[in-house]
Structure formats: structure tokens, C-alpha cells
Amino acid sequence: MKNLTIGLFGFGVVGEGIYQVLQDKPGLNCQIKKICIKDISKRRNGPAAFFTDDASEILNDPEINVVVELINDATVAFQLVKKALQSGKSVVSANKKMIAENHSKLIRLQAQHKVSLLYEAAVCGSIPIIRNLEEYFDNDMLSQVSGIVNGSTNYILTKMASGQKSYAEALKEAQSSGFAESDPTLDVNGTDAVHKLSIIALHAFGKFVDHKQILSKGITALSAADFQFAKEKGLKIKLLANATTTKNGANEQHHAVFPTFVKAESTLSQVDNEYNGVLVGSSLADEQFLYGKGAGRFPTASAVLSDISALRYNYKYEFRKGTSTASKTDNLSFGTYYIGFDKDEKIDLLIFSKVHEQYSNGKRAYVIGDIKNEHLKKIDFWKKDSISIIAFGFNL
Ligand SMILES: NC(=O)c1ccc[n+]([C@@H]2O[C@H](COP(=O)([O-])OP(=O)(O)OC[C@H]3O[C@@H](n4cnc5c(N)ncnc54)[C@H](OP(=O)(O)O)[C@@H]3O)[C@@H](O)[C@H]2O)c1
Incomplete structure (x- = not known):
């Protein structure tokens, strides 16, 4: 089972939820190393050392092998996810707008860089x-x-x-x-x-x-x-x-x-x-x-957790029915x-x-x-x- 070091983008409704859930599940071998948010001055329910407003602290950190993208801006999210995949990091996202608008590009990127992009939480929250x-x-x-x-x-x-x-x-x-x-x-x-x-x-x-x-x-x-x-x-x-x-x-x-x-x-x-x-x-x-x-x-955090957990055994969507x-x-x-x-x-x-x-x-x-x-x-x-x-x- 792979050890996952996570860089989390977003600490809102879902981001804080997955942070809390992972804190309660130490046995999963998944640790959040850094959390990137937009406004560094906001009070957060978590240790200050986790937080940054500089995306490169996650994207350029070779130890982080998984990016969990939970922000509310589809345009920025696409840029972050693209860079993460290009850097060889697997990605979990809940951002349906970002995925629907860039689906084919994202699937090409994950194939090119031999990583995984999972997004169960983007469609119907907890329903698998x-x-x-x-x-x-x-x-x-x-x-x-x-x-x-x-x-x-x-x-x-x-x-x-x-x-x-x-x-x-x-x-x-x-x-x-x-x-x-x-x-x-x-x-x-x-x-x-x-x-x-x-x-x-x-x-x-x-x-x-x-x-x-x-x-x-x-x-x-x-x-x-x-x-x-x-x-x-x-x-x-x-x-x-x-x-x-x-x-x-x-x-x-x-x-x-x-x-x-x-x-x-x-x-x-x-x-x-x-x-x-x-x-x-x-x-x-x-x-x-x-x-x-x-x-x-x-x-929603339950679906994000399920995707994170699946990355421990290198799960990826195979698109066996095609992508035409x-x-x-x-x-x-x-x-x-x-x-x-x-x-x-x-x-x-x-x-x-x-x-x-x-x-x-x-x-x-x-x-x-x-x-x-x-x-x-x-x-x-x-x-x-x-x-x-x-x-x-x-x-x-
Ligand atoms: N809420 C749900 O029930 C639900 C269900 C399914 C899917 N989703 C999807 O999950 C994603 C997150 O939703 P949410 O409800 O958790 O949103 P939210 O509560 O509005 O939180 C958004 C978070 O994104 C951060 N953020 C915004 N722009 C950023 C940037 N450029 N760089 C870094 N962080 C940035 C914000 O930072 P600050 O805290 O500094 O403002 C905030 O922490 C969205 O794509 C949404 O469609 C949500």
C-alpha cells in the first residue's frame, strides 16, 4: 500500500471536512503536509504551520505525491490541477465545473504523465x-x-x-x-x-x-x-x-x-x-x-476520502468504454x-x-x-x- 503525502487546496466546506476526517484516520497512511488557501489572514481550525497562500509550496514539493483540489474557482483550479499532473502528482478533485469544461485535456494529461485524476465527489457528493x-x-x-x-x-x-x-x-x-x-x-x-x-x-x-x-x-x-x-x-x-x-x-x-x-x-x-x-x-x-x-x-468528504484511499493502490479510471x-x-x-x-x-x-x-x-x-x-x-x-x-x- 502506497504512502500518500497530500497537498490540499481549499479549506472551505469540503476542504476543512476532509482535513478533519483525515485527522481522525491516522491508520490510512495519508498525511496532509500543506494546505493552500486564498486568504492567509483568515482564522483556521488547524495549526498555522499547515497553511500557505503560495501554491508553489505544494506544486514544487517533491515529497507531496497527491494534490486534493477543493477550491471554488474553476479557472484557477484547472491551472493548479494541470501543474500537479505535469509534476507527476495524482489529483483528487470535487470541481465539476472545472472537470466538465476541461475533461478531454485532463484525461490526456493524466495519461501523458502516468498519474491518476479521480473525481467521485464532483458528481452527486457521497453517491459512488x-x-x-x-x-x-x-x-x-x-x-x-x-x-x-x-x-x-x-x-x-x-x-x-x-x-x-x-x-x-x-x-x-x-x-x-x-x-x-x-x-x-x-x-x-x-x-x-x-x-x-x-x-x-x-x-x-x-x-x-x-x-x-x-x-x-x-x-x-x-x-x-x-x-x-x-x-x-x-x-x-x-x-x-x-x-x-x-x-x-x-x-x-x-x-x-x-x-x-x-x-x-x-x-x-x-x-x-x-x-x-x-x-x-x-x-x-x-x-x-x-x-x-x-x-x-x-x-462530499466521504467521496474525496474514497478517492484518496483508492490512490493508495494506484487506482485510476481506465475509460475502457472509450473516450471518443x-x-x-x-x-x-x-x-x-x-x-x-x-x-x-x-x-x-x-x-x-x-x-x-x-x-x-x-x-x-x-x-x-x-x-x-x-x-x-x-x-x-x-x-x-x-x-x-x-x-x-x-x-x-
Ligand atoms: N460544498 C459542497 O457540498 C460540495 C459538494 C460537491 C462538490 N463541491 C465542490 O468542491 C469544491 C469546494 O467547494 P466548497 O463548498 O468547499 O467551497 P468553499 O466553502 O467556498 O471553499 C473554497 C475554498 O477555496 C479556497 N480558494 C479559493 N480560491 C483559491 C485559490 N486561488 N488558491 C487557493 N485556495 C483558494 C478558499 O480559500 P479561503 O478560505 O482563503 O477563502 C476556500 O478555502 C468546489 O469545486 C465545489 O463545486 C462542493
């Missing part, structure tokens, strides 16, 4: 989804990975569905309970889920998916009328990240993040508040479900969507290849119909904040 997709679901043909991968938005949707809270009130409560960041933009507009989905897609199907090409909308446009519709039909609204292969196999895929109607009795519908849940569909095993805490100090670029996405697939809007809004019904239902109550209106996903990419009226778009997570 990446390593499961890498190792366990290696041979069984996966057809779909579909999940609630963002705890803040799930918390807000749960509170809105109970009918007691508006979006603004639910967001405020999520922030005061520590389930949403003070700037929640990337969570509520769906970007955080898009980042996670692009990482999942590579490990599930062996295909790079450009996160900028993923169809998505967050939860900010959802109205009380949409929740009323869901309640009347026995449905719940969940923000789902979904990667599906079409009948033509892994080369043709649909990736999307949308508020989605799920049946009240479905598995994903039971995932409430800040929890995350991921359904993995495969040809032999049918459906598997992973559930747990997607964020927070210790749940998805050649066709969304070409053939159709989705069934609910589009909700104020009655004065003009919706072109020609976007639907089939309309299932239409309704207007003089104030708010909706249309439910099938839309070719490729077509959705070419139009953008549905991105407006006055229009809600909700996918159906089941066949109508």
Missing part, C-alpha cells in the same frame, strides 16, 4: 456513481442514466410542491439551511446538473459530450400553475439529468437536463429535499438505483414536453410533431406534445423566463 459506471457497469450494456444530481434545486422543488412556498421563499430557505450557495445561479439555471451529466456520459457510454451542447433548462421559470397541473395528475416535478442511448446504440445519444414530470409512485419521485438519486438502466440488470446525500461537508466524441446526438429522438405560458404569449404549434393536450384558463395556458429534440436545439423561445418547459419522464 462514477466508480460504479467505470467498474461495475463495464460489461452490461447501459441504456440510460437518469438522475436528480443537484441537491439545492431538489430542495427548492420539494418545498414548492408542498404548496407552501414560492420559488423565492424556497430558495431563501435552501440558502439559510446551507443547501444552496449564496450565488445559486449555476444550480437553479441547470448548469451544475449539465456539468455533472457530461461527466456521467463519459463514464457511462465512453463518449465525450460537449456540455455546451446539452439541452437544458433549470427551475427558475416554473410557476404555481405547473405544480398545480402536476398535483392534479398525480405527478411530481424533478430536475432530471438524463443520458440515453437510442436504439442505434451508444453512438447515438440524447442528453438533457430539464424539469421533468415523474409519476408519484416512481423511484425518483421518492428522492426529496437535498438528496440525490440516480437510476442506471441496463440490458441485463434492468434498473439499479443509487441514493444519498449529494452535497454537504461530510457526505459522440458522433450523433439527439438526431432521431423525440421527447414529450409540457410548455406552460401566459395566455398572451404566442406559441407556434408547428414545433410539435404531435399535440396531446392543450389548455388555457384565461391567465395561464399549456400545450403538451412531442418535439424532436434536434428541433428544440434550433429554437430558443422556451428558454425565456416566462415559459416553463417540463419533460415527461415516462411515455404518454
